[in-house]
Amino acid sequence: MKRRLLFGKFLYLVLILLGVTAHAATGPEVAQLLNTRYSNTPQACPGNQAAYFCSGVLVSGLMSGLPIRFWEHTDSAIALGARSFSYLRSDQGIRSLTQDSGMVFSDPFTAISQGKSVDVLCAYPLVASIQGNYGCGTGGTADDPGSCAALGVIDAAGWLTHFQQQGQQPALQCSLSSRIAAQFRASLLAHEQLGGSWVTQPNQLQVRNWNAEVPGQVPVQALFYDTSRSGGLRVAQRNQRDYHAATGQWLPILRLDLAGAEGIVFGFNLQDQLYVGYEVAQRLNARYFDTATTCPDGRAPFYCNGVVLRGTESTSAFQSWNPSPRSEDINGVSASYVRADAAMSLPAWPQGLLFKALDAPTSNPLTVRCLYPFDGYTGALTEACTGRMECTTLEVDSVESWLYWYSTTPYNSCSFAPSVHMVQVLLDLRNTYAHPPYHWNEFVLTPWPQRIPERLPIDALFYGVAYNPGDGRAGARYIQDDYFKTTGRFWPIVHLRLDATDGQVFTYVPDDQCLDDSCPPPVSLMSAESTKAWFEEHGQ
Structure with a gap:
């Protein structure tokens, strides 16, 4: 009774402290x-509670x-009345888990302060x-469901002896009490004293x-994916989406690296979060409606405002972020510049890449070589910028x-x-001259x-209505899937609506x-011959 009273007083103080300091932690704060x-690595927690009450994960x-x-819960978990967890702590040599993604629970003290419960059984x-x-x-x-005590096993030495007697078969081990610190x-201690390869294997609670x-x-408290294995980020994002749909709250996705130096095993990256797309769309809209004639440093506006996009075919025949062979032949990759005053209502392709502002820090900055006020038909040139006339x-x-020379032949500009x-x-001309098809x-x-997709300064993928037909949403999803399977990383997809009247030209869903697990390429509505001819003429 005295022990219960002491723990009750301690718990009361913990609840007061947590109630004062509690707030909605950010992703980096949760990782920290x-x-x-x-x-x-305490042996026990205050109130003589087991170590998982205040340490470990x-x-x-x-x-x-x-x-x-x-x-x-799965049917098997319902039948058992419990779910399996692992307990990670720096004095445990665990270096791998059974799955490449998962969830992180709060410690019991934190859960209690939030009116929730974590009941570790054994x-x-x-x-x-x-x-x-x-x-x-x-x-x-x-x-106290632990099975070891009934066998007279209450310490690490006793457990190791019993494990040896069972032929070191994990299925025959007994479970120790989680109620007694x-x-x-x-x-x-038993996990670490097993030695050998046992030490790197996970435990189970x-x-x-x-x-x-x-x-x-x-x-x-969070979702995670194991950086040493492939595919986990997508599972975590799917779980993040489901939890938000059910609760309206975004759980942070954390990177887990059990070989992390100096105990830094959890990390947060904004680009991993499914909700990053909202921020990207907001940033793209801000750039779209910024019509300043120059950047603050005096450079051309495309360095800091407007959005440079590259429409592209979506197919398994090539990876959409690579320059096409024709682009390399003519030393020019075709893109377009969309801005509120650029008078552009349709891109060439219904899916493609949206680049970051060209002054954004990147390991592979893009260079704009030249401009054409309308489609330059660069694919038909021997050199994209000098093949006709400067x-x-x-x-x-x-x-x-310009009108003097090209009013009747805009594609020969x-x-x-x-x-x-x-x-x-260029902008004034596009707002003056009647647009050709x-x-x-x-x-x-x-x-x-x-083959350097992870080094390209790409903000997002887009889909929307375009000159060329196609299922842009499916096309963008295929490119996103291809990028994920190539790099393990995430490019958000936004919907491009150049005719939007609500100020949301770029929207994220x-x-x-x-x-x-996989998103196939869309069925092409253009024949292979038509697509090839398009590239050869337009340089897209």
């Missing part, structure tokens, strides 16, 4: 908190492909597949099932002088220099090396993203 818990692997949401030094009494085996009690510590019908009350040679430096003045001439402008970029 978990790394702190991972690094702390409780994680549970989540399989992909299940017909239920991650906080819901602890195995190794992963076990044991039935009976919440998966803790037979011999325990309703209050000394026995829980014994499970940690059984946690009582929670009410899956109220996901907001599940004490989940405007400086003809002294074309105004709307009037000379190439504009990428200067502040000529960008303004191929009315998008063409910005010619210096080709970048092949989580359900537009490829979160399935």
